Amino acid sequence: MNIDLHGKTALVTGSTQGIGFAIALGLAEAGAKVVINGRKAPAVDAAVAKLQQAVSGAQVQGLTADVGSAEGCRQAIAHLPEVDILVNNVGVYGPQDFFDTPDDEWERFFQVNVMSGVRLSRAYLPGMAQKGWGRVLFISSESALNIPADMIHYGFTKTSNLSVSRGLAKRMAGTGVTVNAILPGPTLSEGLQDMLKDEQAASGESLEKTAAAFVMKNRPTSIIQRAASMEEVANMVVYIASPQASATTGAALRVDGGVVDSLA
Structure with a gap:
């Protein structure tokens, strides 16, 4: 299978390192113009340089904005009015007992892990629909189904990703735009x-x-x-972002190594 994303612009939020950077790298290798996003300019610049070094001739640019806030999303959208592929990857996590987790921490996790994707999808989906092609991916987690007892606030946000993704897929029915969620494991x-x-x-x-x-x-x-390796997760994302995955939408696609003990 030859995945060719030349002519497509992809925004990967929270992509200066980790799974986000691996996704950006995979999309660039497939020919997409990739926009790397992070909160701090030095980290964004370093990631852009790293990707350019890794992929000869890569089209890559940086976008410094804290998309975990409404203002940061506005800045990102103003800088980048339209995209073909949106990967809602940015996220925060960390163990904390339910009885020790205050309201403001629940709110922080919700704003970064859920509302970043809501706001950016709301901004970019109409343009995708107008063009008759687009891909939106939410990076959820196996924790969306297998809620960790020590990170209930995190699992809640990842389950929310599945709800938003499935609902948006239905909302975009017949437009040529697909919306899916990816569930990495460890x-x-x-x-x-x-x-x-x-x-x-x-x-x-x-x-x-x-x-x-x-x-x-x-x-x-x-x-x-x-x-799993970061590349193994990125491989799934690149495929779902491709024209070859046109019949896959509204799905929760696990790259969890079989952690979730379920047939579906």
Whole structure:
């Protein structure tokens, strides 16, 4: 399968590192013009340079805006009035007991993880529909279905991603625009690497083996019995963003290694 995204502009929110950067890289390799987004200009500039170095001839630009706020979304839309592919990737996470999680933390998670995608989708979907082609993807999580007891506020936002994605797919019926959600499981991102660095140092094992042990302890239903790579998640996103995925919409597509113990 040859995925060709030449002539398409893709905005990936929260893409200066981690899964977001891997997605931006994959889209650039497929020929898309990629817009890397982050809150801080130095991080955005560094990511743009890194992607340009990795993909010869890549069309890439930076967009510094905090899309976790209404004002940041307005700035992003003013700078970039239309896109063909929108990947709502930006997100925050972190464990905190339900009884210790105050209202403002619930609100912060909701604004970043949910409302960023709501606001940007509301801005960009009409233009996609007018052109008769577009792709919107929400990066959810297996935690949307497998709500973690120590991150209920996070799981809530990821379930919300599924609701918004499914509803928007129905709203865009017949327009040529698809809307889908991607559900990664434990992924060997910088965040997981940082979380495991002390454990890895103590064990003397490789990062991959340390991550695999972490997965089997915390997500014992994993079928692949390891953490996914960021590229494996990005591969799913690139396919769903492609013309070849035109019959896939309103779906919750798992890249969770089989963590969610369900047939559907």
